[in-house]
Amino acid sequence: MLKEQLNQLYEEYGYRKFRMSKFEDYDLYAQNKDFLKKGHIITFTDGDGSLKALKPDITLSIMKNNSGDSEKVYYNENVYRETGGTFREILQVGVESVGQIDPYAEAEVIVLAAKSLRTISEDYVLDLSDVSFVGGLLDCMGLTGIRRERVLALLAQKNVPGIQAMAGQGELQRRDADDLVQLMEIYAPLKEGIAQAGALARNNASWEALRQLSVTASILESFGLNGQVRLDFSLVNSMDYYNGVIFQGFLPKIPFPVLSGGRYDNLPRKMGKEVGAIGFALYMGRLEQFFGQERQYDADVLLTYGPDADLVKLAAFAERLRQEGRSVRCERETGQPCPVRCRKKVRYTDGIGPEEVLA
Amino acid sequence: MINVALPKGRLGETAYETLAAAGYDCPAILEKNRKLTFENLEKGVRYFWVKPSDVSIYVERGAADVGIAGRDILLEYRPDVYELLDLKLGRCRMCVAGPEDFYDDPNKTLRVATKFPHIAGEYYESRSRDIDIIKLNGSIELAPILGLSDVIVDIVETGKTLLENHLAPLETIVDISARFICNKVSYKFKHQEVLRMRDALEKNL
Numbered sequence: 315m316l317k318e319q320l321n322q323l324y325e326e327y328g329y330r331k332f333r334m335s336k337f338e339d340y341d342l343y344a345q346n347k348d349f350l351k352k353g354h355i356i357t358f359t360d361g362d363g364s365l366k367a368l369k370p371d372i373t374l375s376i377m378k379n380n381s382g383d384s385e386k387v388y389y390n391e392n393v394y395r396e397t398g399g400t401f402r403e404i405l406q407v408g409v410e411s412v413g414q415i416d417p418y419a420e421a422e423v424i425v426l427a428a429k430s431l432r433t434i435s436e437d438y439v440l441d442l443s444d445v446s447f448v449g450g451l452l453d454c455m456g457l458t459g460i461r462r463e464r465v466l467a468l469l470a471q472k473n474v475p476g477i478q479a480m481a482g483q484g485e486l487q488r489r490d491a492d493d494l495v496q497l498m499e500i501y502a503p504l505k506e507g508i509a510q511a512g513a514l515a516r517n518n519a520s521w522e523a524l525r526q527l528s529v530t531a532s533i534l535e536s537f538g539l540n541g542q543v544r545l546d547f548s549l550v551n552s553m554d555y556y557n558g559v560i561f562q563g564f565l566p567k568i569p570f571p572v573l574s575g576g577r578y579d580n581l582p583r584k585m586g587k588e589v590g591a592i593g594f595a596l597y598m599g600r601l602e603q604f605f606g607q608e609r610q611y612d613a614d615v616l617l618t619y620g621p622d623a624d625l626v627k628l629a630a631f632a633e634r635l636r637q638e639g640r641s642v643r644c645e646r647e648t649g650q651p652c653p654v655r656c657r658k659k660v661r662y663t664d665g666i667g668p669e670e671v672l673a
Numbered sequence: 674m675i676n677v678a679l680p681k682g683r684l685g686e687t688a689y690e691t692l693a694a695a696g697y698d699c700p701a702i703l704e705k706n707r708k709l710t711f712e713n714l715e716k717g718v719r720y721f722w723v724k725p726s727d728v729s730i731y732v733e734r735g736a737a738d739v740g741i742a743g744r745d746i747l748l749e750y751r752p753d754v755y756e757l758l759d760l761k762l763g764r765c766r767m768c769v770a771g772p773e774d775f776y777d778d779p780n781k782t783l784r785v786a787t788k789f790p791h792i793a794g795e796y797y798e799s800r801s802r803d804i805d806i807i808k809l810n811g812s813i814e815l816a817p818i819l820g821l822s823d824v825i826v827d828i829v830e831t832g833k834t835l836l837e838n839h840l841a842p843l844e845t846i847v848d849i850s851a852r853f854i855c856n857k858v859s860y861k862f863k864h865q866e867v868l869r870m871r872d873a874l875e876k877n878l
Contacts, residue, residue, distance in 0.1 A: 474758070
């Protein structure tokens with residue numbers, strides 16, 4: 315049901331459904347390894363001897379099929395990924411917008427992300443960052459190689475003591491450390507956050523990133539999105555995949571991001587296509603907890619019967635109960651306890667009336 | 674309500690005292706009984722004691738919003754959490770230790786016994802030293818004495834235990850102290866509460 319609601323939302327914005335087969339040529343993943351999350355791929359040899367893979371990702375297939383035109387698609391597909399040493403099938407719902415990505419196109423995808431989360435819970439949070447702003451700042455600090463990676467890891471942890479320790483050991487200038495600490499402290503509604511980040515911008519790249527971001531923020535406002543989109547520079551994951559705005563969605567009680575996405579122009583560029591791209595994926599598997607209305611019973615009624623019961627009448631009686639909206643499991647008495655758990659247990663005898671069970 | 678995971682033991686007790694002094698007291702915690710969680714509704718805080726190495730797991734998975742964890746645990750298990758504050762408690766060092774006159778023969782694979790295979794592995798990898806990690810769960814000092822390993826990687830507080838066993842700290846890998854950590858999603862949904870607790874703690878250090 316949730317899936318249908320989401321599909322409808324995307325279609326309202328004119329997004330087309332993207333369907334693909336389970337299998338994709340392995341070459342696609344071998345050539346674009348950098349764009350895949352780490353982990354193995356399930357491969358097999360097809361009937362004609364070519365090497366195929368169970369798709370670990372949808373975005374690559376969408377980009378592969380893009381002919382350099384503008385395209386707005388959504389999908390619900392299973393992907394196969396390794397997590398914790400075993401492969402899992404994960405249902406992913408996602409949106410990709412490909413073409414000349416201007417602030418409008420960017421804002422539209424962010425709005426779809428926010429509205430997807432709102433479909434699940436009014437009480438959602440969408441955090442946004444801009445990797446080109448963070449990248450520009452680190453460039454100005456002259457951070458490269460291992461030191462840059464360490465600073466990024468510390469940013470992701472909002473690790474103030476870690477930054478201060480680096481400054482203490484002379485690996486960071488005092489002023490740079492202070493700016494990084496301020497950067498980590500920013501956690502505010504988008505426009506407010508942009509104003510705070512303005513104090514930290516040092517070069518043109520950073521200014522330009524902020525200017526773009528504030529245009530996007532204004533468009534988001536006219537889409538009716540306020541407050542629940544926040545600026546948080548601790549989202550720095552996959553800095554080589556994404557090149558601009560990135561975002562993650564959170565829902566209460568789920569301790570992981572349930573949605574993640576961003577601007578990824580590097581992938582089409584690598585494939586030789588003159589387009590930009592932005593998109594997100596929603597991890598449906600992580601929502602289970604949220605819809606955690608666990609079933610307490612296998613069936614409403616457990617109807618047991620002895621060897622001498624009239625089976626014709628029993629069938630009619632059980633059907634009658636089902637018409638009343640009860641789920642009924644019929645079980646012949648064996649002397650063993652029944653392995654199912656039911657709300658009510660009733661022994662069928664001739665002449666029993668439905669009222670006795672329905673009461 | 675903020676859920677706080679405290680590590681069992683002296684560090685946890687000191688950390689609780691700091692939290693209590695910062696306005697998050699919960700008198701029930703001092704009673705001797707078998708209860709597992711302790712609440713002070715008025716202060717909006719619930720405490721529970723867990724094994725020190727489990728604190729980061731409780732916090733990462735959101736069963737606790739915040740927790741107190743030693744940096745050794747954070748470096749070893751790499752939980753995906755925010756590390757908001759250095760509490761400057763439980764200070765010690767992660768060290769390589771071995772016999773006082775230990776000579777590291779570069780022709781041999783170094784055998785390292787430790788409770789912290791991740792930290793030890795990374796340290797030696799950064800120095801391109803080929804090692805054989807022996808994961809132990811306690812009494813690490815025994816390993817070089819019995820010839821199970823050449824050196825150990827372990828926490829050194831005063832160095833007394835080492836000295837008694839005729840071992841000495843050879844190299845310091847990293848300084849350790851207790852950290853105030855926070856679940857990433859709790860940081861978003863309980864932002865004000867978490868920051869209030871962090872700032873109160875910071876003032877009371």
